[in-house]
Amino acid sequence: MDKLTSMSVFVRVAKAGSFAGGARDLGISRAMATKHIMQLEGTLGTRLFNRTTRSLSLTEVGASYLERCQQVLVEVEEMEAAVTHLQTEPRGILKISAPPVIGATHIARAVAEFLKIHPDLTVDIILQGSPGDLIDEGIDMAIYLGALADTSMVARKLASSSLVVCGSPHYLEQHGIPKTPEDLAEHSCLVNWAIAPRNKWQFKSEAGYIVMNVSGRMQANVADPIRIAAINGLGLVMLPTYIVGRDIEKGNLKVVLENYSLPPLDIYAVYPHRKYLSAKVRSFMDFLQEWLVPRVSMPGTE
Template identity: 80%
Template sequence: MDKLTGMTVFVRVAKAGSFAGGARELGISRAMATKHIMQLEGSLGSRLFNRTTRSLNLTDVGASYLERCQQVLLDIEEMEAAVTHLQTESRGVLKISAPPVIGATHITRAVVEFLKIHADLKIDIVLQSNPGDLIDEGIDIAIFLGVLDDTSMVARRLATSPLVVCGSPDYLAKCGVPKTPEDLADHSCLVNWAITPRHIWQFKTASGLKLITVSGRIQANAAHSIRIAALNGLGLVMLPIYIVGSDIEKGMLKVVLEDYPLPPSDIHAVYPHRKYLSAKVRGFLDFLQEWLEPRAGMAGTE
């Protein structure tokens, strides 16, 4: 049997945690998957798995071999992509990671439109707050909001969205409308952990950035949580227009401190360092940027 095939089977079985799971992903029988692993172990002279009737675990050798196999298979995929139709046609499976709010709205809508023009492509969407380990999780593109700290990945800015401070008409009628950033000390400010620095809202002034420390009755790591709280009159929020634009347009939230703009929020796509980008990745990045740019700063785009 071909050793590369055996390595592929080994990686799938290791990731699935079972022979049956790995075989199912590859469309082969469990017996065939077992045969590949046994032959691979024979050629290496080492056991790759510790097997029991209830579990399948990598040995120390297996764990080390898995890391090498993943890199070898990735290198082969890149070499083949340089000389095959993957470089010119969007096909196969594209795996995308995105934060829940933008992923369930803008990214999903862009995916739907992209699939309409690429019949040979399938897309897996993973909604998670952090991009995760792109290589280990097999993610082709991760959508990232805010400031990028990880320089080990390639990043492409897709769009920029204005940040606004807003509250419900009921809250403003009850607690008053802040006229300056300093007035926020007298208000309940609902904090989104995803926007850094946490508890500090930054406003642009003629003399530079004005940093205001805020606090409120609710803080959360998901924008929709504090959005819902704001809609129900619990305080002010600072969020990108692409999240609250529809609420503002409908009069459910009202923007305050319009004379004190905030630094905008960037939307990036990050992906592993690769010399050759497949057509599915390159094509979707181009499409997504064109899709997001006019929508990220508009109301009514939720």
């Protein structure tokens, strides 16, 4: 039998002054209440009650044990309440992994706003190209971009960002404007390794999907180096609008192949466990989804 349950039965029986009264309070049979007390007495090697046909009273040991049981049960109740509070109120340390560009911009801004409304929470942000080993690194949640690889982790899609192909006005003047995806074979395409699948740009036309193998004078595992290279006329880039939106608005980059739709860049939250998800992770994912949706799909939004 569960000892905490037996202790609870003992306390109720002692307060009621009878096995029948304690059993009635707990909604169990008198026989079951008696069995719990006998189990405790057998474990302790002593009698807890003086029993007669007319009365039930605590022994000296029983009176001392009652006081200790009440303390233990109160502590257990407080501990369970604290754990439940952790499941309902964001608190403690939330450790997040995110790709450098979106992590240093949108995720960082979302975290700042989230912390304003949750004063008991602390956030650690790790900026890295891949989510890493969430369990070994103690990461509560990782932001993942692009096609989701097979993983034992649990994933939740947060938002999608439009992808565009663009280049600087100077580059387009020098090398021409591509009219179809096939024209990219004649262009320097600056590749972001962080967007899967690597070195492949996919388009959709009325005839179906077109996948182009691309290459160029520069590749990088994060977006900023190739964005800067594109602005400086070194080639074309395929990047989400949350990264190049401002450059497009300022005229530093010009969108091409607008007649060919590109699959959006999906943004996921990846985390280790589905069961008993902590309040800090669950609340931040909900908050982040509301934060990202209106900000990542439109050029130039914050």
